[in-house]
Amino acid sequence: MKAKVSEEEWAIRVDLAAAYRLVAHHGWDDLIFTHLSARVPGPEHHFLLNPYQLMFEEVTASSLVKVDIHGNPVGPTPFITNPAGFTIHSAIHMAREDAHAVMHLHTPAGQAVAAHEEGLLPLTQTAMLVRSDLAFHDYEGVATDLDERERLVADLGDKGGMILRNHGTLAVGRNVGECFVKLYFIERACQAQIMALSAGDRVSNPPQGTAELAAEQGAAGLAMAANLLAWPALKRKAYRLDPGFAT
Template structure:
């Protein structure tokens, strides 16, 4: 196993523990995938049957872009999960890390005809960054892939109608920043709707907020500082995900 793969395994395992810490879990379902650096374009995914709190660097499953398991693995993976992720890994150059959640707020907004409302501090940072894709059922059919890519249209996140949220990026930090802001925007929107009609933000201000967001600013690590802080928290809680020892 290469150093690059061990590092990727540790990074992805930490992401699963972070999601678990944040409550972004759905029993044994949903996925975060990460491409291993190298010409083979292999991808790591969680073993199907384990909770996020049980994922470790060692038990992550390595697969190729066609979904074939590489090497030996005691665990299988969820085909319904990887079908969508594989489309992004194959067709979106920046999709090195892909994240998918079924948070209550995320699905609630995905079920709204209006979708995401540009009426709060968080959604204002995502202006013209969120795509939509109509619900076609459980994602196990490859022919949906071309329609998904068409729906994405170059944006870094998507609301899967009636389903949930997805975010991706050229690094895990970028993917996480995008998904965190999107999910937080959905949480605030759900609370706002419970109280009445939300006050929409002007397009001029939306453009300014999106351009000024620290989460996407290289000066602030494009989300890496946030991810590092969360990694320190999960390391204090339970560092057992680092099956190969700490990789710096």
């Protein structure tokens, strides 16, 4: 595959395959039923999605499936893609010019917060850093109805993340690394919230004004930290775990 695509597309394939492996490493995968995608540069509006029948730990740069805006594979492939993944990801990729990567998970902690009436609470620094950049979308059933795309996009607006109520979490980024780190923060915040609430009702809320301050700090520094520091380190970890993802 490397010889058949541009250097830019291959670099994106390697990053996205690394993200799949890291999701599996963190235990965030849901068998084969969630999805991470990345836009392919060019006017054709193509994007990369996981082969539906592969575990995340098996995904490689070459096995990622390039699809068009109708969900049809671009070029021959032995793999199929997830219809729900196409619905959610195509909606955001087509509507947001900055949505070069979109990642969606069904972790137990993410689903638990998605089922909570108040969503993500400002209980931890991690939650406060990302909470103001989160949107919410009401559950409409398994996302196979293309009509839902308009409502997804409207609810997301210009936010960098979303809680899909009764469903899971989602992040949007200008590249794969930025998107992954946003998703990490969202998932970490969800996990901490469930742990805190399960420990009893004596929860310590932050002093007045600090949640807003942390939100400003997150908006200013999260993307820079992701691109310059965290993602390069995470890719090195992916190579240490199994360099086969980059084939």
